[in-house]
Amino acid sequence: MLTKETIQKIRRIEIRTARVVQEAVAGRYVSAFKGRGMEFEEVRPYADGDDVRTIDWNVSARAGGPHVKLFREERELTILLAVDLSGSLSFGSNAQTKRELVAEVAAILAFSATRNNDKVGLLLFSDQIERFVPPRKGRRHVLRIVRDLLAHKPVGTGTNIAAAIDELNRIQKRRAVVFVVSDFLDNGWEQPMTIARRRHDVIPVSIFDRRERELPKIGMIELTDEESGKRIIVDTSSRKVRDAFRRQGELRALQFELALRKMKIDPLMIETGVDYVEPIIAYFRKREARGSR
């Protein structure tokens, strides 16, 4: 079922992502949840503002001063990757398609989850639910998820993010960190996401290509919509068209950001052909800086 190429790709991704994971991302996405829990975190001298209930008397007696013992809240998280496989992702103008980038980013997140011994689940969708892999632990499970990411041939070509999030809301009752990896070239996903936001920690990962923001001046070009198959000719020689296209792109990005800001969600923006490690690290660092909720 798996071709040699796919296996090679998985291995490459594993190696590559493993490095990234080790370098920076490991655990970052959960470090916001600290406090009382199952897992021991640290013992340190009591400071003003600490909850008196956290003072560990045994340690205090031995050390001769008040010490608090801190636990990390349930370290074992559930990571859910909702990955868009719609036709629009087959496009990519810069060394890789959006789909390849989606697979890589999703794989990084999955591997980074295993390093933290978290459960990882996968939801593949296009205009329908393509596949659901329930959250589970273990390296083998992650490899399976990566294989699915790379090898799954989507049945549908359209995009329906709303249906995917609805499905996710339905099946995932327990709190999870939900990554929605998509190009968000769709409408009507805002409301389901608001609902998902109530229970889960939703992180939209927006994959985009620079040619969706700006057109180069290359004359006339006939493009085929990967989802609908419709053809359209665009005159990139026209400054008017190029300017309008850029303005539309900016407007779309702004609307996307505004919609998410309303839900108090920060999107993770990743562009094809550009190193995605930096943005991911920067994103998690930013989240961490904002502290616990």
Next chain:
Amino acid sequence: MTSFQLLASWFLPLALLAPLAAWRFLSSRGRVRIGYSSQALISAAGVSMALRMRLIVPVLRGLAIILLAICLARPVIANQQTKVFVEGAALQFLVDRSGSMRAMDFQLDGKQVDRLVAVKSVGGAFIQGGQGLQGRSDDLVGLITFARYADSLSPLTLDHGYVIDVLNKIQPAKEQSEDGTAIGEAVALGVERLRDAMKNAPMEKGRQPIQSAAIILLTDGENNAGDIDPRVAADLAATYGIKIYSIGVGTRGNAPFPVGVDPFGQQMMRNIPVTIDEVLLKDLAKRTGGEYFRATDTSSLRAIYDQIDKMEKTKTEQRQSMHYTDLAVQSFRFAGYGFPPLLGGVLLLLCAELLLVTTRFRSVN
């Protein structure tokens, strides 16, 4: 008569390739498919004017193909031309310039004139037209004068102006030594000239070789000089198919003849009997199948010429030929406007299309 024709109209169905070419341009077949995320992003940017104008490219290409098909069908403007071929005759004038031609028995414009003046006037009209005569514009005309000797003054030529010029310069013989009437020699010389002309007829456009030859002999006397017998000369003419129209010039009876100037400066006239050897002249005409005429005054002379004119009818022949103007490669005029060759139009259309396709309408795929 001009008309428009297609000489190879079976090429016309090639024009049906035009919509095919236009369709080929507009359709996406054979084009590299370039996928894109969403056409909605593109259509949101609007459509440029150039993209709308792009339709001009298949139009140009289609027009070029249609025009090319028309060019292949060989469009012509057929011009039917009627050419008149003239079978020219050769007329050799033999004009008597003996002293007796000074006899004042002719009238011109109400004035008494001598015979030579009348002959000049009417003969000129016969050659060039006028005085109720049509002229012999298609004929070769030669002029020989004779008295004691025969002189060829003008070869057989179409330059009638020259012939008349020469004709008008003829003077009657004044010296006794050159006076006389050498009819035989004159006829012989005329035959020689005509024969020569028939052999080396000037080949001109629309002109046939000389078909008929005739001698018009004008005299007012009897053959009294020369070594050649007029009858022998006439037989010679008959051998070559040359007719002799002989004209006896002079009134019947006596004719006033200027004999000198009296002491008062008045012209002195004396009536001298007219002696025309009509027997000889008739014989000459008869031997060659011509005719003898007697001109007693100017009007009868004119009537004689008119008769000869009718007898020596110039034969004309009409030939029709088609002249084609190939519209594909020749410029032409239509409805008052000049047009370049159609192939030039094809070239122009193709160049325009090529220019547009490679510049503003350049397409990536």
